[in-house]
Amino acid sequence: MYTEAVMDHFSNPRNVGEIKDADGVGEAGNPVCGDIMRIYVKIEDQRIVDIKFKTFGCGAAIATSSILTEMVKGKTIAEAEKVTNRAVAEALGGLPPHKMHCSNLAADALHKALDAYRQSHLQFTAGEADSSSAIG
Numbered sequence: 102m103y104t105e106a107v108m109d110h111f112s113n114p115r116n117v118g119e120i121k122d123a124d125g126v127g128e129a130g131n132p133v134c135g136d137i138m139r140i141y142v143k144i145e146d147q148r149i150v151d152i153k154f155k156t157f158g159c160g161a162a163i164a165t166s167s168i169l170t171e172m173v174k175g176k177t178i179a180e181a182e183k184v185t186n187r188a189v190a191e192a193l194g195g196l197p198p199h200k201m202h203c204s205n206l207a208a209d210a211l212h213k214a215l216d217a218y219r220q221s222h223l224q225f226t227a228g229e230a231d232s233s234s235a236i237g
């Protein structure tokens with residue numbers, strides 16, 4: 102009932118863990134089952150240079166987290182933002198209908214991590230602008 106890709110990523114998940122000095126952290130939860138996924142990103146020059154995940158959830162959620170990290174590692178923020186939950190499920194060759202909801206966590210958590218990066222980066226940039234205008 103699961104594709105080989107799902108079983109592979111569930112059995113050998115890639116990029117598991119956390120990034121201590123992450124530039125952005127995003128979390129998504131499934132209110133129905135209570136499962137939670139957390140994504141950590143490291144950004145350099147607007148590109149995801151490292152990504153890790155921690156998923157407290159079912160096998161499908163772990164597989165979607167794992168393949169998502171492979172899909173976006175090395176991609177620009179703009180490219181990563183275009184990755185949808187559907188694309189993640191398709192990259193796994195699909196999920197059984199009753200497990201499709203599990204794939205809704207991965208891209209959501211990634212997008213939240215990128216939002217968190219953007220917000221902290223914008224604040225930093227604004228702070229820099231303030232201080233330079235104060236000096237000038």
Ligand code: FES
Nearest residue numbers: 134136159162203
């Ligand atoms: Fe909760 Fe799959 S059953 S994410």
